Amino acid sequence: MATKKTLIEKIRNKLTYLSEEDAYIAVGSVLExxxxxxxxxxxxEIRGLGSMSIREKRYTGQERKYNTIYFRMSKNVQDSLK
Structure with missing residues (x-):
């Protein structure tokens, strides 16, 4: 499972010139x-990963509505999962 901590560690391992605080700020900024x-x-839309948007849904048999996040994977990700 990818967590914020895991992302920070991967960035620090790949970009060794960044401090842990800089990587933390970078990941936090993107997520924010x-x-x-x-x-x-x-x-x-994040190229090579997919797109996210908000969709409005209705509760079954009710007039009340709620928002949900819709994620659609890019073809690259779909192909790599096969």
């Missing part, structure tokens, strides 16, 4: 940006 854009109901 994604969260902010989705909260504004904007679509996010």
């Amino acid at each position: 940006y994604i969260k902010d854009e989705l909260s504004k109901k904007n679509r996010i």
Whole structure:
């Protein structure tokens, strides 16, 4: 399972010139940006990974609605899972 901590460790291993604090700030900034854009109901696309958007759903048999995150994998990811 990929966690924020795992992402920070992978970035630090790949970019050895970054301090742990710099990697933490970088990962946090990206995740914060994604969260902010989705909260504004904007679509996010990360090339080679997929796209995320907010979709409105209804409770079964009710008028109440709720928002859910919809994720669509890119073809590259789909092919690598086969």
